[in-house]
Amino acid sequence: MKILSSSQIKECDSATIEKGISSISLMENAAKKCANWIVDNFKSNQNFSIFAGNGNNGGDGFVIARMLYEKGFDVEVFIDENNSKFSEDAKINLNKIKLISGITIKDYSEFDNRDNSVIIDALFGYGLNRELSDDFKNLIENLNQIQASKISIDIPTGLFADRMINKNAAVFKADFTLTFQFYKKSFLHPETEKFCGKIIVLDIDLDEDFINEAETDYFVIDEILIKKIYKPREEFSHKGTYGKSVLVGGSYGKIGAVLMSTLSALKTGSGLTFTIAPKCGNIILQSQVPEAMFIDSGENHINEIEIQDKAIYGIGPGLGKEIETQKALLEFLENYRNSVVLDADALNIIAENQKLNLIPKHSVITPHPLEFERLFGKTENSFERLELAKQKAEELQIFIILKDHHTVVITPNQKVFYNITGNSGMAKGGSGDVLTGILTSLISQKYDIEKACVFGVWLHGKAGDFAAVEFSKEAMLPTDLINHISTVFKHSR
Ligand SMILES: NC(=O)C1=CN([C@@H]2O[C@H](COP(=O)(O)OP(=O)(O)OC[C@H]3O[C@@H](n4cnc5c(N)ncnc54)[C@H](OP(=O)(O)O)[C@@H]3O)[C@@H](O)[C@H]2O)[C@@H](O)CC1
Ligand SMILES: Nc1ncnc2c1ncn2[C@@H]1O[C@H](COP(=O)(O)OP(=O)(O)O)[C@@H](O)[C@H]1O
Numbered sequence: 001m002k003i004l005s006s007s008q009i010k011e012c013d014s015a016t017i018e019k020g021i022s023s024i025s026l027m028e029n030a031a032k033k034c035a036n037w038i039v040d041n042f043k044s045n046q047n048f049s050i051f052a053g054n055g056n057n058g059g060d061g062f063v064i065a066r067m068l069y070e071k072g073f074d075v076e077v078f079i080d081e082n083n084s085k086f087s088e089d090a091k092i093n094l095n096k097i098k099l100i101s102g103i104t105i106k107d108y109s110e111f112d113n114r115d116n117s118v119i120i121d122a123l124f125g126y127g128l129n130r131e132l133s134d135d136f137k138n139l140i141e142n143l144n145q146i147q148a149s150k151i152s153i154d155i156p157t158g159l160f161a162d163r164m165i166n167k168n169a170a171v172f173k174a175d176f177t178l179t180f181q182f183y184k185k186s187f188l189h190p191e192t193e194k195f196c197g198k199i200i201v202l203d204i205d206l207d208e209d210f211i212n213e214a215e216t217d218y219f220v221i222d223e224i225l226i227k228k229i230y231k232p233r234e235e236f237s238h239k240g241t242y243g244k245s246v247l248v249g250g251s252y253g254k255i256g257a258v259l260m261s262t263l264s265a266l267k268t269g270s271g272l273t274f275t276i277a278p279k280c281g282n283i284i285l286q287s288q289v290p291e292a293m294f295i296d297s298g299e300n301h302i303n304e305i306e307i308q309d310k311a312i313y314g315i316g317p318g319l320g321k322e323i324e325t326q327k328a329l330l331e332f333l334e335n336y337r338n339s340v341v342l343d344a345d346a347l348n349i350i351a352e353n354q355k356l357n358l359i360p361k362h363s364v365i366t367p368h369p370l371e372f373e374r375l376f377g378k379t380e381n382s383f384e385r386l387e388l389a390k391q392k393a394e395e396l397q398i399f400i401i402l403k404d405h406h407t408v409v410i411t412p413n414q415k416v417f418y419n420i421t422g423n424s425g426m427a428k429g430g431s432g433d434v435l436t437g438i439l440t441s442l443i444s445q446k447y448d449i450e451k452a453c454v455f456g457v458w459l460h461g462k463a464g465d466f467a468a469v470e471f472s473k474e475a476m477l478p479t480d481l482i483n484h485i486s487t488v489f490k491h492s493r
């Protein structure tokens with residue numbers, strides 16, 4: 001799914017209107033989708049307090065008020081009574097509710113926090129173009145104090161659609177954000193996402209031609225995209241069809257990491273799977289993963305990385321940073337020309353030795369925020385981090401997978417794919433090792449690298465979501481995640 005900027009959404013709005021849908025019907029339709037969702041999900045609540053601004057977000061709020069009232073709910077609407085500068089469509093809809101005696105319209109200051117009232121935020125949407133004034137900040141801070149269910153229309157007020165907020169910004173803290181047609185960039189970054197609650201994307205029939213043609217570098221990975229990428233296995237095939245994955249890692253005490261990568265590569269469909277690990281891991285690996293072939297290197301830590309023909313390497317899980325291991329990795333990178341997947345200590349070794357230039361072009365690196373910082377330096381926030389990652393991905397011609405709650409894939413031509421599968425049950429040592437195995441396996445199966453990255457992060461998160469359903473976020477383990485890779489494939493058929 002494309003992510004458009006607020007100015008592109010505005011253009012999309014106009015393109016839809018030019019095709020013959022009036023702006024007032026567009027608002028009516030958008031609000032109807034919200035009202036229907038609210039009725040379906042808040043049946044047992046009787047009272048709604050709707051806070052409306054003076055733009056079209058407020059206009060949506062007025063229409064929602066009317067629709068909820070018509071469905072038998074008790075509705076109060078709050079506006080800034082001193083402000084008469086409403087948008088055209090907001091004014092029309094405000095006038096309509098003024099004619100309904102059952103809907104009371106009051107000033108924001110008159111809100112008296114009725115029990116069980118659901119608060120609906122229709123103050124500002126994508127039209128917010130500057131910091132909120134103190135009056136609005138106070139209003140929002142007061143609303144945030146109230147124990148009530150809270151719903152934001154389109155965007156939680158105080159957030160910009162596509163950029164970072166100030167440190168002391170006041171933002172409406174929603175339990176649900178009912179947003180129109182597209183994810184907004186700010187819904188996907190940790191500093192701003194926390195205000196959104198659960199995000200519900202409502203299709204309001206904006207002009208499809210405009211959306212198809214709109215140019216953007218930003219995408220959300222959705223099932224439509226995954227269906228286009230996934231290649232079902234051919235019946236007339238053999239193990240050679242599905243590539244050779246070589247997982248390199250493990251050191252004394254951290255053999256589990258490379259074991260999990262190896263198992264993940266197998267479960268993702270790799271045809272032939274090898275593990276290069278120190279001797280101390282031999283028995284563990286051979287008994288736990290008999291399908292993989294073991295190549296030893298060093299006693300307790302790796303001291304050489306053998307180069308094999310026609311293989312895809314995934315290097316890093318549990319690798320450690322012993323001097324001999326560092327030398328082995330750097331020597332391997334000096335002599336290796338194909339794409340590799342680099343994770344964990346492989347990245348730390350590259351950072352400490354300042355050898356970014358050794359990463360082969362079209363490789364994949366999978367840093368978490370701290371590893372990213374070690375490689376490329378400090379940034380102020382995740383929006384800046386993403387910009388730096390785009391710059392580096394282009395400069396080094398590599399794919400950067402920035403791991404986070406919403407992991408981001410950044411391509412050498414600066415496309416950005418946000419992943420929305422996955423959950424906090426994956427915040428456990430070992431989850432990243434699983435991702436390394438999945439990515440190595442997909443690339444070895446000749447998925448184009450961009451597609452392997454997009455499919456890989458999605459598959460990883462989706463397996464995590466199935467594991468959370470079975471075991472709970474607390475109790476699920478990275479090994480459960482590996483076992484649920486099969487559930488994802490079963491569902492993809
Ligand atoms: N295609 C779609 O997605 C559809 C979108 N729809 C809806 O329209 C919404 C966008 O509407 P919008 O463009 O009127 O902007 P909105 O967010 O209401 O605010 C603009 C007003 O706020 C003001 N203002 C700005 N910053 C301010 C500040 N800090 N403090 C105070 N004021 C501030 C600004 O004033 P000005 O800058 O002119 O002084 C202007 O008056 C969108 O989010 C969705 O809900 C649907 O109805 C139909 C389909
Ligand atoms: N709260 C979360 N929500 C979604 N995914 C998460 C969360 N926490 C961790 N993950 C995922 O788990 C993995 C953790 O990787 P990493 O930090 O390298 O840990 P490890 O020590 O297991 O290698 C990443 O893919 C990350 O996206």
Ligand SMILES: [K+]
Binds near residue numbers: 123124152153154156
């Ligand atoms: K809003």
